[in-house]
Every structure is written in C-alpha cells, then in structure tokens.
C-alpha cells in the first residue's frame with residue numbers, strides 16, 4: 001500500500017511563509033515515495049490551497065468543529081476546509097486533548113462529521129509517559145480507538161496516527177521495537193473493531209531515524225511536526 005507522509009505545522013508559518021515553502025517544495029516533491037499531506041494552521045489554508053493547485057500534494061485542517069455551521073465563535077468548519085480543496089482533517093491530536101480539553105466523545109463526533117462530508121479523518125492516538133511506564137499503553141489506545149471511532153463509518157476512509165505523547169517535540173523518538181510492537185497492537189485493535197486503516201507513526205521523526213521506523217510492521221507512513229517545517233528535512237523523510 002502507498003505510504004502517507006503528513007506534515008503537521010501546528011501554529012507555525014504565516015501565509016507568506018506557506019507560499020514560500022510550497023514554491024521550494026514543489027521542486028523536490030517528485031522524490032517522495034508516497035502521498036504527501038500538509039496540515040497548515042487554519043489561517044494559512046487558503047495560501048496552501050492556492051499554492052498546491054494543479055499538484056498531487058494534498059492538504060487538510062488541523063482541527064474542526066463537530067458541526068458545519070452555527071453560533072460557534074472561534075471554531076472552524078470542515079465544510080469550509082472542503083470547499084477550499086482540503087481532503088483530510090486531523091482529529092484528536094494530543095495537543096488538542098491536553099491543552100484544549102478534547103474528549104473522546106467530542107472526537108467521535110468530529111470523526112463522524114468529517115467522514116459524512118467525504119473527507120478523511122486522520123485520528124491521532126497515543127499514551128503519556130506515565131501510562132507507558134505503568135504498562136497501560138494497550139488499554140489507553142484501545143479506549144481511544146473504541147470511543148473515538150464509536151460513530152465512524154467502517155466503509156469510509158480513515159487514517160490513524162500513533163503518536164506517543166512523550167515522543168512529541170521532545171527529540172525522544174520511540175524505538176523501532178516499541179513502534180513495531182505498538183503498531184501491531186493498534187492494527188489488532190482496529191481489526192477487532194471492524195476497521196482497516198493505514199497507521200502512521202508520529203513523534204520526533206527526523207531524516208536520520210525515518211528509514212528505520214518505516215521498515216517496521218504496520219507503519220504506513222509518518223505524521224511529522226518540527227522536521228516538516230523545512231523543505232530539506234521533510235523531503236528527506238518523505239523519500240525513505
């Protein structure tokens with residue numbers, strides 16, 4: 001199956017920086033060995049959309065509300081992202097869960113809405129360091145998948161990203177053994193719930209660890225934060 005290399009830009013880059021990035025990135029994008037998906041911040045989606053017109057590079061929003069419109073000040077609509085040309089929406093990133101208090105129930109509603117619009121939810125799951133050390137990783141991931149996919153359509157596309165919270169932005173990448181074991185567990189849990197989805201790894205992915213990680217079982221690609229902000233490092237990761 002084709003790999004997916006996704007870039008989560010979080011709250012980085014202005015529209016001007018977004019356009020400059022894509023101008024340079026388009027020159028090297030043909031080196032990628034899989035699909036490319038960018039998640040710029042919401043206010044840069046239009047710049048991304050314009051820059052990527054006529055290319056195969058895909059993009060999406062980092063979050064959306066669980067309804068397409070209404071009196072929801074400050075929220076973003078998945079329908080608007082779709083109208084702009086988005087194909088994906090990132091749902092349930094650990095920063096959304098931890099900083100903004102997103103619950104599995106909220107996440108389930110968002111996944112369902114995104115699928116109903118014909119967009120692909122990229123559902124993020126992952127355990128904290130404390131949960132891993134107390135050997136609760138399997139149970140945590142199972143709960144996040146069970147609840148987060150409670151309203152999902154098994155027949156519609158879905159992508160899952162396993163991002164251990166302790167590996168995000170810390171430079172502490174999960175070992176190849178941890179990734180192999182956990183991705184196999186995630187695949188088993190998904191199968192038990194009746195889903196089949198590519199499983200991306202995220203958390204301190206860099207050009208020097210990408211090749212080792214991509215060769216592990218059930219690793220269908222990456223969701224990259226910091227190293228996706230530079231053309232050079234991201235294309236090195238996407239061409240493993």
Ligand code: 13P
Nearest residue numbers: 008168169203204225226
């Ligand atoms: P880093 O690659 O910066 O660790 O971030 C990972 C991440 O959160 C991607 O969603």
